[in-house]
Amino acid sequence: xxxxxxxxxxxxxxxxxxxxxxxxxxxxxxxAEEHPYQEDPSxxxxxxxxxxxxxGVTLDDRSQxxxxxxxxxxxxxHRKTDxxxxxxxxxxxxxxxxxxxxxxxWKLVSPEADKFTAYSHSHPFQGxxxxxxxGAKASQPVQSCLYLAxxxxxxxxxxxxxxxxxxxxxxxxxxxxxxxxxxxLHVGISEFYVKKGAKLTFTMIHSWAPKMAxxxxxxxxxxxxxxxxxxxxxxxxxxxxxxxxxxxxxxDGARVRFNSVLVASHGAHMxxxxxxxxxxxxxxxxxxxxxxxxxxxxxxxxxxxxxxxxKGHLECRGLILGDKGNILAIPELEGxxxxxxxxxxxxxxxxxxxxxxxxxARGLSRDDAVSVIVRGFLSVDIEGxxxxxxxxxxxxxxxxxxxxxx
Amino acid sequence: xxxVEELSIAVDGRQIIRDISFNVDIGETLVLFGPNGGGxxxxxxxxxxxxxxxxxxxxxLFNGEDITRLPVDERSRRGLGILFQRPPVVRGVKMRDMVxxxxxxxxxxxxxxxxxxxxxxxxxxxxEVNYGFSGGEVKRSELMQLIAQGPEFVLLDEPDSGVxxxxxxxxxxxxxxxxxxxKRRSRTHSGLIITHTGHILDYVEADRACVLLNGGIWxxxxxxxxxxxxxxxxxxxxxxxxxx
Numbered sequence: 112x113x114x115x116x117x118x119x120x121x122x123x124x125x126x127x128x129x130x131x132x133x134x135x136x137x138x139x140x141x142x143a144e145e146h147p148y149q150e151d152p153s154x155x156x157x158x159x160x161x162x163x164x165x166x167g168v169t170l171d172d173r174s175q176x177x178x179x180x181x182x183x184x185x186x187x188x189h190r191k192t193d194x195x196x197x198x199x200x201x202x203x204x205x206x207x208x209x210x211x212x213x214x215x216x217w218k219l220v221s222p223e224a225d226k227f228t229a230y231s232h233s234h235p236f237q238g239x240x241x242x243x244x245x246g247a248k249a250s251q252p253v254q255s256c257l258y259l260a261x262x263x264x265x266x267x268x269x270x271x272x273x274x275x276x277x278x279x280x281x282x283x284x285x286x287x288x289x290x291x292x293x294x295x296l297h298v299g300i301s302e303f304y305v306k307k308g309a310k311l312t313f314t315m316i317h318s319w320a321p322k323m324a325x326x327x328x329x330x331x332x333x334x335x336x337x338x339x340x341x342x343x344x345x346x347x348x349x350x351x352x353x354x355x356x357x358x359x360x361x362x363d364g365a366r367v368r369f370n371s372v373l374v375a376s377h378g379a380h381m382x383x384x385x386x387x388x389x390x391x392x393x394x395x396x397x398x399x400x401x402x403x404x405x406x407x408x409x410x411x412x413x414x415x416x417x418x419x420x421x422k423g424h425l426e427c428r429g430l431i432l433g434d435k436g437n438i439l440a441i442p443e444l445e446g447x448x449x450x451x452x453x454x455x456x457x458x459x460x461x462x463x464x465x466x467x468x469x470x471x472a473r474g475l476s477r478d479d480a481v482s483v484i485v486r487g488f489l490s491v492d493i494e495g496x497x498x499x500x501x502x503x504x505x506x507x508x509x510x511x512x513x514x515x516x517x
Numbered sequence: 518x519x520x521v522e523e524l525s526i527a528v529d530g531r532q533i534i535r536d537i538s539f540n541v542d543i544g545e546t547l548v549l550f551g552p553n554g555g556g557x558x559x560x561x562x563x564x565x566x567x568x569x570x571x572x573x574x575x576x577x578l579f580n581g582e583d584i585t586r587l588p589v590d591e592r593s594r595r596g597l598g599i600l601f602q603r604p605p606v607v608r609g610v611k612m613r614d615m616v617x618x619x620x621x622x623x624x625x626x627x628x629x630x631x632x633x634x635x636x637x638x639x640x641x642x643x644x645e646v647n648y649g650f651s652g653g654e655v656k657r658s659e660l661m662q663l664i665a666q667g668p669e670f671v672l673l674d675e676p677d678s679g680v681x682x683x684x685x686x687x688x689x690x691x692x693x694x695x696x697x698x699x700k701r702r703s704r705t706h707s708g709l710i711i712t713h714t715g716h717i718l719d720y721v722e723a724d725r726a727c728v729l730l731n732g733g734i735w736x737x738x739x740x741x742x743x744x745x746x747x748x749x750x751x752x753x754x755x756x757x758x759x760x761x
Contacts, residue, residue, distance in 0.1 A: 400609075428608075465605045468567055471590040472599050473619045473666055480590075483618055487610030487645075 128225040130409070131353025131382045134324045136230055139265035139296045143184035146260070152181050152189040158290050159258070166285020166316040168256040178253035180239040182268070184261050187237060196247025197280070198240065199255075202269050205240035212240070215271055219302040219330025219357075227298045227326040231267050238268040238300070243278035243309070252281035252314075257299070259323075260289040265296040272301070274309040274337075281312045286319070294322040301329040305337040307362065314342040319349035321378060327354040333393070335362025345381065346374040348406075353382040355411060360393030360421075367395040372489050375406030377435065384411025384441070389421035389451070400489055401429040403436030413443040416451025425455035430462060430488055432481075518543045518707050519564070519670055524575035526556070526563045533559045534732045536574065541670070544704035546696050548718065548740045549711045551729035552752040557711040558602060560729065561672045564709070565599045566592045579670070598668030598695075600659040602675045607646040612638070612658065615646045619665035627665060636661035637687060652679025653688070660691040671695055673710040677717040689720025698722060715744040728755045 127133045149155065152170040155163070160170050163181075170189075173179055177194035180187070180201075187201040198205075206212050222232035239255045259266050274280050286297060297319075305311045319325060333339045339358060358367045369385035387395035397412040414423035429438035442455040462484050470480035490505070519541040526534040533556045541547045551557045563570040564577055566589040576585040584592055607615070616629045633639045636657045647655060656676055663671060673692065680688055697704045698721065710723060718740055726740035728747070735755045736743055746754060 463605060466607050468589055469601070469605050469607065470615075470618060471588070472565055472567075472593055472601075473615075473662060474590060474593040474621055475618055476590050479618075483610060483614060484607060487607060487614065490609055490611075 126225050126229070128227060128326070128353060130355060130384075130411075131326070132351050132380055134296065134326065134351065136226065136265065136296070140261065140263045141234060141265050143186070143261045143264050146183040146186040146188050148187070149181075149189050152179065159260075162287045162290060162318070163256050163258060163285065166256065166287045166318045167283045167314065168254045168285045175251055176254045177249045177251040178241070180241070180253070180255040181258065182237050182239070182256070183258045184264055184266060185235065185237050190239075192253070194247070194249050194251070194253075196244040196278070197249050197253060198242045198244075199253060200240050202236065202238040202240045202271055205271065212271065215273065215302060215304060217302075219332060220300050220328045224328065228300065228328050230265070231269060231298050231300050231328075234267050236267045236269045238270040239284075240271045241280070241282060242273040243275060243280040245275040246277045247275070248279040249281060252283045255282060255284040257284070257286045257297070258289070259287070259295050259297060261295070263294050265298065267298050269300040270302070272303045272311065272313070274305045274311045276306045277308045278306075279310045281314070283314045283316075285316045286325075288318075288320045288323060293320045295320070295324075297323065297325045297327075299327040299329075301327065301356075303329070303331040303339070305331065305333045305339045307334045308336045309334070310338040310340075312340040312342075315344070317343075317345040317349070317352070318347045319345075319352070321348040322350050324350055325352040325354075327356070329354065329356035331356065331358040331367075333358055333360045333362070333365040333367055335391070336364040337362065338366045339368075341367075341369045341385070343369070343371045343383070345383070346372070348376050348379050349381065350378065351380045355384040355386055357386040357388065358395070359388045359390055360395065361390050363392040365391060365393035367393070369397045369399075371399040371410070373399070373401045373408055373410070374489075375401070375403045375408045375436070377405030379406030381406065382409040382411070384409075384413065386413040386415075387423060388415045388417065389423060390417050392418060392420045394421070395423040397423075397425040399427045401427075401438050401440075402432055402485065402489070403429065403438050404432045405435045407437040409439045409441065411441045411443070412455070414445070414453050414455075416444075416446045416453050417448065419448055419450030420452070422452045424453070427455070427457040428488070429459040430485070431459070432461070432485070518545075518580060519709070520578040521564070522575050522578070524563070524577065525573045526559055527571045527573050528559060528569060532573065532732070534563075537729070537732075537734050538575075539727060539734060539737075541707050541709055544697070544707060545725065546698070546708045546710065546721070546723040548723040548726040549709060549729050550715065550726060550743060550747060551711070551713070553713055555729050555752075556732050557713075557729050558674055561599065561674050561709065561711060564672055565589060565597060593666070593668070596669035597672065598663050598666050598670070599672040600656070600663060600674055600676055602678060604647050604655065604659060606648045608648060610646045611643055612646055613642040616642070616662060616665050619662045621666075623667060629665075632661050632665050635664070636691065653681055653684030656680050656688050657684065657691070660688065660695065663695055664691065668695075669706055671706070671708045673708060675712060676710065677712060677714060685716065685720060689717065692717070692721045696721070715747070718744060728752070730755055
C-alpha cells in the first residue's frame with residue numbers, strides 16, 4: 112500500500128512507461144535550429160529526398176497526393192493541400208487558427224500517462240493537423256513526413272487528425288532520419304477522430320536508425336458506422352521502439368483494423384501492440400507479422416468486448432530467421448458481457464523446411480524460396496488500400512530484403 | 518530418360534525400399550501401382566531429391582547424368598517436376614506468386630492468367646497457396662504449377678486421390694497436356710504416375726505399369742491388364758503371383 116501511494120505521488124515526468132525499455136530523456140538535445148520553409152520541397156537534397164521517399168513520401172512528383180506536410184526536426188518545412196475540403200498544417204498553427212480544436216487536444220492521450228507524454232506536454236512541439244471536412248472525399252492520399260536531421264535531438268511531435276462525418280481520407284505518413292544521423296529520440300503524440308460514417312486509412316512507415324529511441328503515443332475514436340484502417344510498417348533497425356495505440360469504437364457498426372509488419376534486426380528492441388476497445392456493436396481485427404533477424408520483438412494485441420455482438424479477431428504471427436532473435440507474442444482478449452465474439456491465433460516459429468523444399472521443387476534456389484516465403488509472410492492483406500499505398504508497402508519490404516537475409 | 522538402378526531407400530533410419538530397378542524412356546508414361554504404405558511416395562520423393570529420403574544403395578540417372586546426390590532445385594532445373602499428394606500450405610504467399618515462381622525466366626509464352634484460365638483457377642490466384650483448398654483444387658493447383666514449370670519428366674503422386682467427378686476429367690486433361698499424350702511420334706515428355714486406385718487410367722493412357730509391394734517391384738506389364746488383375750485379386754494376389 113505504501114508503495115502504491117508513493118507511485119501515485121510521482122510526477123508523470125518521472126514515470127517510466129509500462130512497456131518498453133527505459134529511455135533517459137536527459138541524454139538528448141531539446142532544441143533544434145530552424146529549417147527554412149520551402150515553397151518547393153523538391154529542392155531538398157537528393158539524399159534527404161531518397162530517405163523520405165523510402166517511407167512513402169514523394170517530394171518530386173506530388174501529383175499522386177492530395178496534400179503534403181513535411182517537418183524537419185521541429186520546423187514545418189512545407190505544407191500544402193490540393194484538395195478542397197482537406198486541411199493540412201502544423202498543429203501549433205491549427206490551434207491558433209481554430210481555437211475550437213482545444214476540444215480535441217490531449218483528449219485521447221493523457222499527459223499523465225508516462226514520462227514521454229509528460230515530456231511532450233511540457234515542451235515545444237510541432238506535428239501535423241489534417242482534417243477532412245464533412246463529406247469530403249480525398250481522391251489521393253495526403254502524405255506527411257516527420258524527418259529527423261539533427262543528431263541527438265528529442266523530436267517532439269503532436270499530431271491531430273479529424274475526419275468529419277461522412278468524409279474519407281487516406282494518410283500516408285513516414286518517419287525517417289537523415290542518412291548520417293544515428294541517434295535521437297522521437298516522441299509522437301497522435302489523436303485521431305473518425306466521425307460518424309467516416310473512413311480513415313492511415314499507413315505509417317517508419318525508417319529509423321540503429322541508435323534511435325521511438326515512443327509514439329496514439330489514441331483513436333471511431334464513431335458509429337465509421338472505419339479506421341491502420342497499417343504500420345517498421346522494417347529498418349531501431350534501438351528501441353515502443354507503441355501501443357488504443358482505438359475506441361464508440362458507435363454501432365464501427366470497424367477497426369490494425370495491420371503491423373515488423374522486422375527486428377540485431378540490437379533492435381520493438382515492443383509494438385494494438386488495442387481496441389469495442390464499446391459498441393462494432394468489430395475489430397488486429398493482424399501482426401513479426402520477423403526477428405537477431406533482435407527482440409514483443410507483439411501485443413488486446414481486444415475488449417464490452418457489449419453483446421461486439422466482434423474481434425487477433426492474429427499474431429512471428430518468424431525467427433537465423434540463429435538469434437526473440438519474439439514474444441502476447442494476444443489478450445477480454446469480454447465483459449455475454450454475447451461478445453472474440454478470438455485469436457498466435458504462432459511463432461521458423462520457416463518450415465517443407466515449404467522451402469516445395470519451392471525448390473519448382474526450380475527456386477533455397478535463398479529465392481526463403482525470399483518468396485518471407486515476402487508472402489509480410490504482405491498482409493490490406494482491405495481497400497489504394498494500389499499506390501500497396502506499392503509503397505511492397506517497396507518498403509523490397510528495400511528491407513537485404514537486411515533480412517538469414 | 519530416367520534410370521533407377523538397384524535403389525535402396527531409408528527414411529529416418531528405416532529401410533523402405535530395397536534394390537529396385539526400372540527405367541522410363543523418352544516419351545513414355547509408366548504407372549506404378551501399389552497399396553498404401555508400400556513405398557510409392559517414398560520412391561517419388563527420393564527421385565525428386567528431398568533430403569529426408571536417403572539413398573542407401575544404387576543410383577538415379579536422368580538423361581544419362583547421375584543425379585543421386587543433387588539437391589531438389591538442381592533436379593528441378595534439369596527438367597524433373599513433381600505433383601505433391603499433400604503439398605504444404607504456405608501462408609501469405611499468393612497462388613499468383615507461386616505460379617510466377619514456377620514460370621521463372623522460362624520463355625514458354627504462358628502468362629499466369631492464361632494458365633489459371635486453363636486450370637479453371639482464375640478465382641484462386643489471390644488465395645494463399647493451398648490454404649483451405651479442396652482435394653480437387655489441390656490437384657488443379659499442382660498441375661497448373663507443373664504446366665507453368667514445364668518439366669520434361671513428371672512424377673505424379675496419386676493425382677486422382679480426393680478428386681471428385683467434376684474435376685477428374687480436367688485433372689486428366691492437364692496430365693495429358695504435361696505428358697504430351699496427344700503427340701505420338703514427337704513426344705519428348707515422360708512421366709511416372711503412382712496410383713492406389715487406378716482411377717486416373719480412365720482419363721490418362723499409360724504405356725507400361727508395375728507394382729510396388731513390400732519395398733520391391735513385383736510385376737511389370739500392360740497397365741490395364743495389371744489393374745484388372747489387382748481389381749480381381751487385390752494386392753494380396755500380386756504378393757503370391759510368380760511374375761516378380
